[in-house]
Amino acid sequence: MTNPILKRAEDFMEARLLKKAGVYPFFRPMSSSEGAHVEFEGRELIMIGSNNYLGLTNDIRVKKAGHDAIERFGTGCTGSRFLNGNSVLHDQLEAELSTFLGKEDTLVFATGFMTNYAAIGTLVEEGDYILSDNENHASIIAGCKASLAQTIVYRHNDTTDLRAKLALLPPGAAKLIVTDAVFSMTGEIADLADIVQVKKQFPNTFLLIDDAHGLGVLGKEGRGTADSFGLAGEVDFICATFSKSFASLGGFIAGDATVIDYLRHKARAFMFSAALPPASAACALKVLELLQTDPQILQRLWKSVHRAREGYEALALSFVPSLTPILSIRVGDERKALLLVKELFANGIFATPVMYPAVPFGHALIRTSYMATHSKSDIDHVLSVLETLKKPFDLEANDLPHQLPQAHTYAFEEFQEAQNAN
Numbered sequence: 001m002t003n004p005i006l007k008r009a010e011d012f013m014e015a016r017l018l019k020k021a022g023v024y025p026f027f028r029p030m031s032s033s034e035g036a037h038v039e040f041e042g043r044e045l046i047m048i049g050s051n052n053y054l055g056l057t058n059d060i061r062v063k064k065a066g067h068d069a070i071e072r073f074g075t076g077c078t079g080s081r082f083l084n085g086n087s088v089l090h091d092q093l094e095a096e097l098s099t100f101l102g103k104e105d106t107l108v109f110a111t112g113f114m115t116n117y118a119a120i121g122t123l124v125e126e127g128d129y130i131l132s133d134n135e136n137h138a139s140i141i142a143g144c145k146a147s148l149a150q151t152i153v154y155r156h157n158d159t160t161d162l163r164a165k166l167a168l169l170p171p172g173a174a175k176l177i178v179t180d181a182v183f184s185m186t187g188e189i190a191d192l193a194d195i196v197q198v199k200k201q202f203p204n205t206f207l208l209i210d211d212a213h214g215l216g217v218l219g220k221e222g223r224g225t226a227d228s229f230g231l232a233g234e235v236d237f238i239c240a241t242f243s244k245s246f247a248s249l250g251g252f253i254a255g256d257a258t259v260i261d262y263l264r265h266k267a268r269a270f271m272f273s274a275a276l277p278p279a280s281a282a283c284a285l286k287v288l289e290l291l292q293t294d295p296q297i298l299q300r301l302w303k304s305v306h307r308a309r310e311g312y313e314a315l316a317l318s319f320v321p322s323l324t325p326i327l328s329i330r331v332g333d334e335r336k337a338l339l340l341v342k343e344l345f346a347n348g349i350f351a352t353p354v355m356y357p358a359v360p361f362g363h364a365l366i367r368t369s370y371m372a373t374h375s376k377s378d379i380d381h382v383l384s385v386l387e388t389l390k391k392p393f394d395l396e397a398n399d400l401p402h403q404l405p406q407a408h409t410y411a412f413e414e415f416q417e418a419q420n421a422n
């Protein structure tokens, strides 16, 4: 009899079928990258499939910070922060993030995934409850599974459902509401104002947001989604990652000092895993500094995002309404999404498909995202290619006009004011 482990692997056909059909869109090995442009098989492509919103992975100031840290500390920590891998850079990063976010303390992890996994998995225990949005990131789901608490999934961004579900729970039990602040596949922003109101109606209830895609983008100086709503003080825990706007690697949770210190000494995935390399910490520290000293970075980002979104609207493309750099084009059929990605590739554009199980089957998207370092001609090229592909791929909006959600994004409004002033 075949070993069931082997049988499962043999039965997994999807990747092999996509490769055979010539539409496998994953693990594409780039031979170099300068952020907005990448090299692949000898061709230069415009990158509209990254999370490098500020385009700082190749910023000379950020790279120098990384180089300097390597000179000072070497390439790795080779041990857990708990025992033998901590550095002054890790401590400095935690202190500066706490100030930036207006929180008492912060704990830095080696990745954003690990942050959610370890923090959620440790904060709540048997007898507690997690209320989790049904479109939350995989790392949140992993954290929910790692904890012994009962996870109750509420309908996406639906505070009526959240309230109804909380009302059924024992008042004395601990409850943790967990949501992505910006949903990674669509760029939708969580309805934080309402979520905070709901939270306040129930005793022993904390709110944790994952601001992976809002940090460095939304809010004053990129302080994130909670700041953009003026609600940083009402959100108990802010998690995020350095692997997106922060042009590095790593993650963190910020919040109440006593709870953060508890995690520092209890979160096993943190304690028994090697520390974030000092160079990664140094790059994140530099981005934090740049956000507060170089306002042009955010202005450039919003200029790109506006140009792209106005272009999508002018082309009447069907895309998910979003106030973030993520503009996801609705395609629907999974095969069509794969073929469209291939066609974009052939036209010098690197974009990513979002398919089941990341979205419901038959609701495939092409996730596009715009960066501070995209030039006008980059965006114009993407728009001209999309114009030629919209009919053959049936990408035109056929429903109501795109309504932008009622969210407050400081950078967005500031940009509009600056535009009006000119």
Ligand SMILES: Cc1ncc(COP(=O)(O)O)c(C=O)c1O
Residues within 6 Å of the ligand: 111, 112, 113, 114, 116, 137, 139, 180, 184, 210, 212, 213, 241, 242, 243, 249, 250, 251
């Ligand atoms: C919403 C969200 N949370 C967490 C993560 C994980 O972050 P990292 O890449 O740092 O592990 C991601 C990355 O894909 C994300 O999109």
